[in-house]
Amino acid sequence: MKVVKVTNEEKFQAALKIRKIVFVQEQQVPIEEEIDQYDQLNQATHFVLYNDENEPIGAGRYREVEDYGKIERICILANYRKNGSGKQLMDDIIRYAKETGAKKVKLNAQTHALPFYEKLGFTVTSDEFLDAGIPHKAMEMEL
Template identity: 55%
Template sequence: MNVKIAASKEEREDAYSVRTKVFIDEQNVPEEEEIDRFEDESTHFVLYDDSHSPIGAGRFRLLDGLGKVERICVLSSARQNGAGAAIMEAIHDFAASKGIKKFKLNAQVHAIPFYEKLGYEAISDEFLDAGIPHKTMVKETE
């Protein structure tokens, strides 16, 4: 597995293709909510398998001085093998290179244990985003 920062239109399309399969096709998120106005101001990450097929994605942007982690997803066939953690590690490394030490994300409730293992802490009550239960989580690094 290899995580890349999307540096070309093709790599960004790879990220969108994974997000479409996971969020739109699998979870029924409306396309207009999934691909949003923050795409151009975000840094996009794509996880490729050993045959260079895109299997995971995520994006990162600055929001009020925090690193906002968004759209973390892995194809169902690639889950449970460290793929999500690889994407998150790449995002955290990128943020560290920019001096960012505080992170925020809105986690689907079923994914909270995954983020807790990475040091995130839930700080909100449950809320719906695209009809899916979420909680806001934060992390601060040293």
């Protein structure tokens, strides 16, 4: 598996395809909530995780916000979960955040995924809230 920083429209469309499968089809998030103003190549840094056959299986994006990095839209196709794919994607995004000078990263995690992010070093910083009708908690990690 390898994580690739999106630099062209083809890879950007691969990232959007994965997000639509996971969030829109699987989790029933309305498309108008999933795709937002940051879904352009010049508004955020997007990443795609490819399997060994060079097929896109995961995606995420990163934005610099004020004095921290914001990790968003992390998703892995169902068949590839629980095998280290999500950790590899997150490790590469966190490495990118460090390389670009971030001292802290934040994310909003679906509550079922809290243990995954806690294992990576994130801590919960909020009470539960709904995002697209799905329970979340804010989390952050010092780099």
